[in-house]
Amino acid sequence: LQENLRYYVDKVFREIVRSSISCPTLMCDVFYSLRHLAAKRFPNDPHVQYSAVSSFVFLRFFAVAVVSPHTFHLRPHHPDAQTSRTLTLISKAIQTLGSWGSLTKSKLSSFKERFMCEFFKTFQEEQFTESVKKFLDDVSSTESKEPSGVSEPVHLKEG
Numbered sequence: 001l002q003e004n005l006r007y008y009v010d011k012v013f014r015e016i017v018r019s020s021i022s023c024p025t026l027m028c029d030v031f032y033s034l035r036h037l038a039a040k041r042f043p044n045d046p047h048v049q050y051s052a053v054s055s056f057v058f059l060r061f062f063a064v065a066v067v068s069p070h071t072f073h074l075r076p077h078h079p080d081a082q083t084s085r086t087l088t089l090i091s092k093a094i095q096t097l098g099s100w101g102s103l104t105k106s107k108l109s110s111f112k113e114r115f116m117c118e119f120f121k122t123f124q125e126e127q128f129t130e131s132v133k134k135f136l137d138d139v140s141s142t143e144s145k146e147p148s149g150v151s152e153p154v155h156l157k158e159g
Contacts, residue, residue: 002119009093016062017131020138031140050133053140058098067091096120097128
């Protein structure tokens with residue numbers, strides 16, 4: 001189980017961090033503003049600008065898409081119970097990896113399943129944190145993308 005889970009988490013994580021180039025300009029503008037406002041509001045905490053964006057992106061988009069692929073039309077129907085359980089574990093892993101900062105003991109002890117604590121120890125390598133940081137830098141930057149050209153306020157909706 002853990003080997004398969006590790007394989008799927010690695011695969012999903014790699015695809016997520018590679019996807020930064022595909023982030024729509026409008027979303028990059030939103031993430032840039034969110035990051036800038038968080039840094040301005042909490043100037044003494046350099047990590048808050050990243051956690052503000054990572055919480056939004058990983059919790060609201062990626063984790064939800066993994067656990068409920070039918071909601072995003074990635075699957076035509078609800079998955080069976082076993083597949084759903086695997087997707088839940090992958091989603092938890094993506095949420096945790098997307099959390100800005102290292103996987104601390106307090107985060108590791110928050111898992112209900114004991115094997116998940118051991119599982120996440122394999123992700124405590126700096127490469128994962130650096131990949132998330134680069135991804136967040138890319139999606140919250142307006143430098144490499146064209147401005148969205150939106151002159152009126154944007155209203156984000158669920159779904």
